[in-house]
Amino acid sequence: MTARPRRALRAAALLGxxxxxxxxxxxxxxxxxxxxxxxxxxxxLEEGGEITVWAWDPxxxxxxxxxEAEHPNVTVNLENVGTGNDQYTALQNAVAAGNGVPxxxxxxxxxxxxxxxxxxxxxxxxxxxxxxxxxxxxGPWQSVTASxxxxxxxxxxxxxxxxxxxxxxxxxxxxxxTTWAEYEEVARALHDAxxxxxxxxxxxxxxxxxxxxWQAGGRPYQVDGTDVTIDFSDPGTRTFVDTWQTxxxxxxxxxxxxxxxxxxxxxxxxxxxSLVIGAWMRGNLESSVPDAAGDWAVAPMxxxxxxxxxxxxxxxxxxxxxxxxxxxxxAYEFVEYATVGEGIATxxxxxxxxxxVAELEDPEFRGEEFEYFGGxxxxxxxxxxxxxxxxxxxxxxxxxxxxSIFNDTVGQAYVSDTxxxxxxxxxxxxxxxxxxxxxxxxxx
Amino acid sequence: xxxxxxxFLAPIAYSxxxxxxxxxxxxxxxxxxxxNYRQALTDPLFWDGLGxxxxxxxVQVPIMLGIAxxxxxxxxxGRLYGKSFFRISIFMxxxxxxxxxxxxxxxxxGTRFGLVGNLNDLLGTAIPDPLSPDLILAAIGNIVTWEFxxxxxxxxxxxxxxxxxxxxxxxxxxxxxxxxxxRAIKIPAIRGALVIATIFSIIGSFQxxxxxxxxxxxxxxxxxxxxxxxxxxxxxxxxxxxYNYSATxxxxxxxxxxxxxxxxxxxxxxxxx
Numbered sequence: 001m002t003a004r005p006r007r008a009l010r011a012a013a014l015l016g017x018x019x020x021x022x023x024x025x026x027x028x029x030x031x032x033x034x035x036x037x038x039x040x041x042x043x044x045l046e047e048g049g050e051i052t053v054w055a056w057d058p059x060x061x062x063x064x065x066x067x068e069a070e071h072p073n074v075t076v077n078l079e080n081v082g083t084g085n086d087q088y089t090a091l092q093n094a095v096a097a098g099n100g101v102p103x104x105x106x107x108x109x110x111x112x113x114x115x116x117x118x119x120x121x122x123x124x125x126x127x128x129x130x131x132x133x134x135x136x137x138x139g140p141w142q143s144v145t146a147s148x149x150x151x152x153x154x155x156x157x158x159x160x161x162x163x164x165x166x167x168x169x170x171x172x173x174x175x176x177x178t179t180w181a182e183y184e185e186v187a188r189a190l191h192d193a194x195x196x197x198x199x200x201x202x203x204x205x206x207x208x209x210x211x212x213x214w215q216a217g218g219r220p221y222q223v224d225g226t227d228v229t230i231d232f233s234d235p236g237t238r239t240f241v242d243t244w245q246t247x248x249x250x251x252x253x254x255x256x257x258x259x260x261x262x263x264x265x266x267x268x269x270x271x272x273x274s275l276v277i278g279a280w281m282r283g284n285l286e287s288s289v290p291d292a293a294g295d296w297a298v299a300p301m302x303x304x305x306x307x308x309x310x311x312x313x314x315x316x317x318x319x320x321x322x323x324x325x326x327x328x329x330x331a332y333e334f335v336e337y338a339t340v341g342e343g344i345a346t347x348x349x350x351x352x353x354x355x356x357v358a359e360l361e362d363p364e365f366r367g368e369e370f371e372y373f374g375g376x377x378x379x380x381x382x383x384x385x386x387x388x389x390x391x392x393x394x395x396x397x398x399x400x401x402x403x404s405i406f407n408d409t410v411g412q413a414y415v416s417d418t419x420x421x422x423x424x425x426x427x428x429x430x431x432x433x434x435x436x437x438x439x440x441x442x443x444x
Numbered sequence: 445x446x447x448x449x450x451x452f453l454a455p456i457a458y459s460x461x462x463x464x465x466x467x468x469x470x471x472x473x474x475x476x477x478x479x480n481y482r483q484a485l486t487d488p489l490f491w492d493g494l495g496x497x498x499x500x501x502x503v504q505v506p507i508m509l510g511i512a513x514x515x516x517x518x519x520x521x522g523r524l525y526g527k528s529f530f531r532i533s534i535f536m537x538x539x540x541x542x543x544x545x546x547x548x549x550x551x552x553x554g555t556r557f558g559l560v561g562n563l564n565d566l567l568g569t570a571i572p573d574p575l576s577p578d579l580i581l582a583a584i585g586n587i588v589t590w591e592f593x594x595x596x597x598x599x600x601x602x603x604x605x606x607x608x609x610x611x612x613x614x615x616x617x618x619x620x621x622x623x624x625x626x627r628a629i630k631i632p633a634i635r636g637a638l639v640i641a642t643i644f645s646i647i648g649s650f651q652x653x654x655x656x657x658x659x660x661x662x663x664x665x666x667x668x669x670x671x672x673x674x675x676x677x678x679x680x681x682x683x684x685x686x687y688n689y690s691a692t693x694x695x696x697x698x699x700x701x702x703x704x705x706x707x708x709x710x711x712x713x714x715x716x717x
Contacts, residue, residue: 085682085683089682089683092685114469117469117470118469203664203665204664204665226470256556257661257662257664260661260662261551261557262554262556262557265557397469398469400683401683401684401685404669404679404683404684405669405683407664407665407668407669408668408669408670411664411665412665414665415576415577415665415666416577434684437468437686438468438469438470439468439469439470439471440469440470
């Protein structure tokens with residue numbers, strides 16, 4: 001079943017047929033009754049209409065323009081109502097108010113369960129999206145299907161890798177670490193050699209911490225409908241805490257928040273010499289840290305156990321169709337165009353890191369040499385990471401809230417005598433209290 | 445009257461309405477009476493925040509009003525050269541929006557690339573990080589003082605301007621010193637202005653929001669989501685979707701502010717009469 005859409009995709013790319021044809025192909029395998037007839041999608045596109053898209057991903061601008069050009073009767077109103085949490089708040093308010101709900105909304109993976117649980121999203125199985133399973137890499141697909149059905153289609157993904165500053169590594173004769181134990185050694189060697197330089201920065205970032213626990217095999221969240229288990233005492237979490245507590249205690253992480261001006265300066269001048277981060281950092285380095293062109297390189301994510309090759313996802317977004325959309329069929333056409341159709345090529349060209357197997361396995365994509373990275377075929381490393389993402393991770397159905405109080409709890413481990421362990425326990429406690437208050441059945 | 449009802453009473457009524465319900469992600473909305481109030485009054489996060497702004501109030505407000513009063517007296521005293529230059533340059537920060545001021549100071553506080561960092565590099569000193577949990581409240585106090593000294597100075601100064609000159613002349617004839625003039629004439633004459641400025645500052649302290657909210661992105665671990673009661677209400681509502689509880693916190697905070705401002709006003713009035 002997985003081969004069909006992929007083949008369809010290739011055909012579409014090769015022959016340059018309209019996404020219409022692709023839709024017809026993909027829809028062709030549907031069993032009657034469970035999903036729409038291929039004719040319906042064509043009708044939706046021909047009849048046209050207007051859809052509103054809430055997204056902050058800049059690459060969608062070109063995609064929306066191309067989609068309109070291809071389907072003259074369709075108008076796409078692309079609106080940026082804020083990034084991340086701001087957008088979710090607006091969306092939640094619109095859903096609660098019952099009007100002004102967009103037809104398509106960009107939602108990060110970690111926030112999907114919250115909307116899916118509240119039944120704010122259309123289950124895309126209705127349109128045959130369940131057929132797309134093999135089209136996407138396992139990590140993102142797992143994220144969009146975690147709440148049952150298909151809540152959204154992935155637009156990009158963040159399989160993690162080690163981005164490091166080759167110039168700094170050469171200068172101090174450092175070896176690229178393959179395990180976290182080596183990573184700690186390198187961090188120490190670098191900081192000893194140059195007290196102003198750090199191997200990485202961290203002041204407490206929920207996304208980073210959960211991703212590392214994910215890679216280490218920890219599964220602190222178990223969600224089954226409204227039954228939620230939160231437990232940060234499993235062995236995977238322990239593995240992460242042991243290493244990272246040392247990194248913090250021994251002053252091996254720069255006390256600089258990600259996305260701050262100081263962070264960009266550090267990435268630029270080499271005083272932050274590496275990042276273990278999602279694949280989307282490739283495009284971000286190129287555009288936001290232009291001065292360090294030629295310095296950076298990419299290596300596989302350090303491992304918890306020597307010889308393994310397990311990774312995790314860090315970030316990544318999807319496009320969902322809110323349940324209140326009055327034009328769901330057309331909205332889905334757009335989502336499909338942007339995530340599995342021709343939209344991908346446009347978005348990859350503009351720097352997005354795709355979530356589709358076809359792109360990630362495409363020799364041209366994998367082989368592309370990036371001048372910024374000294375001619376390295378960076379995508380090869382990143383695409384390999386996408387295939388190695390550990391399975392079984394779940395986010396809370398109120399992860400947006402949980403992440404918002406991360407710095408109140410775990411963050412204290414970075415600025416006081418509180419340990420990571422105590423911080424995680426406090427985070428767990430606050431999350432449990434919130435879950436209880438919101439009517440979930442929470443066990444610890 | 446209709447406008448008054450719509451603009452002033454309706455939002456308050458709506459907040460009170462919200463505060464007696466509870467909406468859950470699972471289970472929807474239900475009427476809970478005073479449960480939210482009970483919860484807020486026993487919520488350590490709320491009391492911690494209130495304690496923090498109260499500390500801020502007792503330390504920062506006297507310093508700010510003291511400086512403002514000194515400057516107003518100095519300018520009014522007429523012994524100062526470039527009087528209007530002083531007046532305008534001290535008032536200037538008030539014209540800078542709080543958000544911009546906080547950002548600006550936030551960058552200066554940086555120990556790596558900010559002014560503090562530069563000073564440390566230049567002088568070899570070790571000024572501690574103003575954005576660390578221990579010092580952040582003082583750092584915020586500094587910003588607020590910088591912003592509002594000029595504003596309060598202007599209130600005092602304009603009150604001083606209307607003191608009749610005949611009083612000063614009479615004092616001079618009696619051989620009163622400058623200090624006696626200040627104590628016996630100027631301060632009593634502007635007591636009303638002092639009370640007003642104090643009340644404004646109390647309200648301002650309890651509503652502390654902009655500065656910590658902006659600095660939060662620079663010091664996420666030092667400024668928690670419940671750092672001040674206002675910030676707490678904001679976080680509850682915007683990241684937790686706890687609109688009902690947020691409305692409750694806002695109402696309690698409003699009541700406390702009103703009571704304290706009223707007490708100060710009563711005291712101020714009594715002394716005046």
